[in-house]
Amino acid sequence: MAEFRNRTPVTALVVGLVAFAVVAMVVDRRSAPGDPERELSGWTGAILDIAAPVQKMIAFPFDLTRNAWRHYVSLLDASDTNEGLRARLAAVEEENLQLREALIASGRLARIAETRADFEVPMLPSELVGVDPSPWFRSVLIDRGREQGVRSGMPIISEHGLVGLVTATSTRAAKAMLVLDRQSAIDGIIQRSRSQGIVRGRGTSELDFEFVIRGSDVRIGDVVITSGLGGVYPKGIRIAEVVSVSDPGSALMQTAKLVPAVDFGRLEQVFVMLRRGPTMEVIYASELEGDLSTMATERFGP
Amino acid sequence: MKRVFALLAIGALAPMIQGAVGTFVPLHYCPDLGLLLVVGLGLCWRSTAGGVALSAALGLIADLLSGSLFGQHMLLRIFAFGAARACSQQLNLRGVIPRATFVVALTVVTALGTGALTAFFGAGHGVDGEMLRELIPHALINGAFAPLCVWLVERISNWLSEVDAGHQLLQLRPRNRLT
Numbered sequence A: 001m002a003e004f005r006n007r008t009p010v011t012a013l014v015v016g017l018v019a020f021a022v023v024a025m026v027v028d029r030r031s032a033p034g035d036p037e038r039e040l041s042g043w044t045g046a047i048l049d050i051a052a053p054v055q056k057m058i059a060f061p062f063d064l065t066r067n068a069w070r071h072y073v074s075l076l077d078a079s080d081t082n083e084g085l086r087a088r089l090a091a092v093e094e095e096n097l098q099l100r101e102a103l104i105a106s107g108r109l110a111r112i113a114e115t116r117a118d119f120e121v122p123m124l125p126s127e128l129v130g131v132d133p134s135p136w137f138r139s140v141l142i143d144r145g146r147e148q149g150v151r152s153g154m155p156i157i158s159e160h161g162l163v164g165l166v167t168a169t170s171t172r173a174a175k176a177m178l179v180l181d182r183q184s185a186i187d188g189i190i191q192r193s194r195s196q197g198i199v200r201g202r203g204t205s206e207l208d209f210e211f212v213i214r215g216s217d218v219r220i221g222d223v224v225i226t227s228g229l230g231g232v233y234p235k236g237i238r239i240a241e242v243v244s245v246s247d248p249g250s251a252l253m254q255t256a257k258l259v260p261a262v263d264f265g266r267l268e269q270v271f272v273m274l275r276r277g278p279t280m281e282v283i284y285a286s287e288l289e290g291d292l293s294t295m296a297t298e299r300f301g302p
Numbered sequence B: 001m002k003r004v005f006a007l008l009a010i011g012a013l014a015p016m017i018q019g020a021v022g023t024f025v026p027l028h029y030c031p032d033l034g035l036l037l038v039v040g041l042g043l044c045w046r047s048t049a050g051g052v053a054l055s056a057a058l059g060l061i062a063d064l065l066s067g068s069l070f071g072q073h074m075l076l077r078i079f080a081f082g083a084a085r086a087c088s089q090q091l092n093l094r095g096v097i098p099r100a101t102f103v104v105a106l107t108v109v110t111a112l113g114t115g116a117l118t119a120f121f122g123a124g125h126g127v128d129g130e131m132l133r134e135l136i137p138h139a140l141i142n143g144a145f146a147p148l149c150v151w152l153v154e155r156i157s158n159w160l161s162e163v164d165a166g167h168q169l170l171q172l173r174p175r176n177r178l179t
Helices: A002-030 A042-076 A078-106 A108-119 A278-300 B002-021 B033-044 B048-065 B072-090 B096-121 B129-165
Strands: A123-131 A139-142 A155-157 A162-169 A174-178 A185-190 A196-201 A207-212 A223-226 A238-245 A253-260 A269-273
Touching: A002 B048, A002 B072, A002 B096, A042 A123, A042 A139, A042 B002, A042 B048, A123 B002, A139 A162, A185 A238, A207 A238, B002 B033, B002 B048, B002 B129, B033 B048, B033 B072, B033 B096, B033 B129, B048 B072, B072 B096, B096 B129
Parallel strands: none
Antiparallel strands: A123 A139, A123 A269, A139 A174, A155 A162, A155 A269, A162 A174, A185 A196, A185 A223, A196 A207, A207 A253, A223 A238, A238 A253
16 A cells, blocks of 8 residues: 555656657647747747757867868869869850840740749858757757747758758757658659659658659659649759659559758758748738737727 | 756756767767666666656757657657666666666667657658668667766766765775884
8 A cells, every 4th residue: 555655646747747748749740830839938949049059069179170171182182173163164154145045035034034033032041050869850950040030931951952941949049850851741843844742751861752653754863843832842942863763563653762952961051041931821821810810809809 | 956957957968969969970870868868867766756757858858959749759768767767676787788788679669669659640651671770770889888878877866966965975094003
């Protein structure tokens, strides 16, 4: 009896904590990026705010060594690389000139210039300060937060292509899920054939492209870009390149393996697109509507 | 109380260190310091209720820094503490090899638990071949680091409990030999 009495508070504590964890997981699953619960404040936000400078400090000596080595190695073949790049630049300039001529001839250049302002999205440069402490998830911590205008649901890109999506923010830091994460799924299209499919993270350095076989044309070397459907990512951001296409057999769906456009092993600087996709804007608008209706109720009664 | 705050601070620092080191080394080749700390608590912490609460808090901090679902690490840390406490009462986990073996097994179980919880509550794949391939080196490295980490947790815990209690160790010095 005495043993039972001694164990009851421990059992109650364990049951309570387990119940809390399960409820927290369900709530977290249901909240989409862009929901107010994703904006961390109080002690939860403070931990993220502390983590960013601490991780930067820990990584500093390693960064210094790595950069010194990288610069030394890059100097060794700088001359050859320079020659190659000069030749490539000349070829690209020539191609660019020809494309401009063609656009002017078709009268589309002026229309593109007019509509360009609508597509321009402000970009916030940000530094990657740490990665996920668990090897089973692929997320990163960046050193920009709500103070700089970052909100959950905003896409993150690098100069090479799509990096991921902001999933939680604090005052001076933000957490972002990479496209490599097992929970990541992006609507993509093959740039050449416009075949549509889903780009899924596998938790490794590769991605899967799942598409319906009927009417799809997917080949090795094809570039996959965001389709803009789903509303999270803007259309046309480079995601990855097809490296192999599996044998479909009798299945309706086929899978191609992709190599991401971004080298995540060397990722240091990223850009946060300071505008959420259309779906994010709808969620944001509904939050705003909720706020407005609350204000109206407070002022004029139900 | 100092003991709780000190271990909480170490527990908060552990995922931050791992996150920073992970930018240079693949994380499955790094020991899971958070898990090892909780195993250490399970083996040496006197109060079960306090240990459970501390493990849950350490799990919550890991959840905040990780891309996992909120509560996922918390649940697994409570499980890890419970497993360490139960096994230490039933088995002899005093030596280096028993501790390392136990941590290898626990790492496998918690990783499978992570996969299962992500598949059930989240939107991702469950456990797949890729995960199992990464799990083997990760479990072995955790096992290799386990005896050292558990020993450190024990030392810190014992030292801080003396500080908490305000005890002064009685120091016995040999008398000067009479000539």
